[in-house]
Amino acid sequence: xxxQLSCPQCKGEADISKKNIFRPFxxxxxxxxxxxxxxxxxxxxxxxxxxxxxSED
Numbered sequence: 001x002x003x004q005l006s007c008p009q010c011k012g013e014a015d016i017s018k019k020n021i022f023r024p025f026x027x028x029x030x031x032x033x034x035x036x037x038x039x040x041x042x043x044x045x046x047x048x049x050x051x052x053x054x055s056e057d
Contacts, residue, residue, distance in 0.1 A: 009034050 007014040009030035016023045025031040037043045 003015055003017040004013050005016050005024060006012070007024070007026040007030050009025055012026050014020065014022075014024055014026035014030075020026075022028050022031045025034065034043075
């Protein structure tokens with residue numbers, strides 16, 4: 001299994017191992033940009049969350 005994924009913010013490579021304290025982001029910068037987007041309500045959950053959303057099939 002690879003420890004690399006695409007950073008959800010900049011789409012660059014992000015290390016998802018435990019040694020990356022910013023995971024799933026590649027850096028603190030990307031993590032803070034994402035947090036700011038949520039705080040400014042640029043990102044929102046579009047519908048109510050139901051318990052079924054968390055079940056694994």
